[in-house]
Amino acid sequence: MPELPEVETMRRGLLPVLGRRVVDAEKLACPRKPIRILPRIDRLRARMVGETVTELGRVGKRVVVVLSSGDRLVIEPRMTGLVLLADSPDPLYLRLRVQMAGRGPEAFYYWDRRGLGGVRLFSEAEFAEEYSAAKIGPDALVMTADLYRTRLCASKRAIKVALLDQKIVAGIGNLYAAEMLWLAGIHPEKRCDRVTRKEWQRLADAGIEVLEEAVRHEGSTLGDGTYRNALNQDGGYQNLHRVYGRAGEACPRCGEGILRIVQAQRSTFYCRGCQRKSS
Structure with a gap:
């Protein structure tokens, strides 16, 4: 996790x-x-x-x-x-x-x-x-819209799946990819080669916002209680999740229902209202 x-x-x-x-x-x-x-x-x-x-x-x-x-x-x-x-x-x-x-x-x-x-x-x-640049991508906290676009714009992979590739960008996993895409208003199944410049900018901004906020709250301790900080205490960001693990609940932004799908054998959570596939 x-x-x-x-x-x-x-x-x-x-x-x-x-x-x-x-x-x-x-x-x-x-x-x-x-x-x-x-x-x-x-x-x-x-x-x-x-x-x-x-x-x-x-x-x-x-x-x-x-x-x-x-x-x-x-x-x-x-x-x-x-x-x-x-x-x-x-x-x-x-x-x-x-x-x-x-x-x-x-x-x-x-x-x-x-x-x-x-x-x-x-x-x-x-x-x-x-850990050369050929083997691991730039850290997610330094990613810009131009970096995302340069590294992913030719890919036909779904954007959510591509974000988990550590050779593209280092540090993003399943949970925070879902939260970033919700904040950016991008459907997780949208192909990278169809993401617009404005969407790359929104994704870059969302990535910094979500990850820095999660660091401030010392990460997310999920239901199994596995993750703990160095002093064996819970993180706090799980209380701020907008979509992750919230299938069937109302989106905090638009009120539509949050859905769960499976991508690359991982659960993906998104809002059917503000992350439309055609957008």
Whole structure:
């Protein structure tokens, strides 16, 4: 579930470890599906211990912990992973603990209920290669109308499906794509090559508005309660969803009914009144 707002909230939640020195990195015993940790834990520990956290970044839906050596610890939470400083939702699913020296939180943790995510330590050169512009698109928070149009105007894919392609734009997932398209007044099945210049502008404006608002509210905690911030607290943006998860309810803008369809095996929610397919 974690998309850009949730992962950005995780990144910000780790700010107390900036400037702190790593004293240990430990793979924790978990009876569930093991997560991918690369390199193996003894080598990862050897490269991390003694290094200082110099920066906390994000690449799309991944948290990046930058060390004084230049190495980058990339945490990819996928559907059910969390980065935590506080108690976990359930200690059974704790996967990795990185202990820190100095004042403040004694450690940060990676938690993953289903084991779909992973952790990988890259050298600076490996990181640049893995996340080059050829492999991952610009961050959704820097996308402009011109960037959207340049990268998508020739595509015959439905606009909602195209927005989920991380090679096109990084960080947007199913939930926020639906919210962005509602705010922009664009039908989710509209082909990219039929989107007008005005619609690209509305989409770019909607993307910044929705994502920044969601970051301010620390992301969305849905009904399964999986997503939590770094202090094991709910996000708040779920209370502001306009269409996502609201099939059968009235649109807050026009009063028409919200519908649910399936696109690329994912649920899409939209308003039949203000997101007309012919528009």
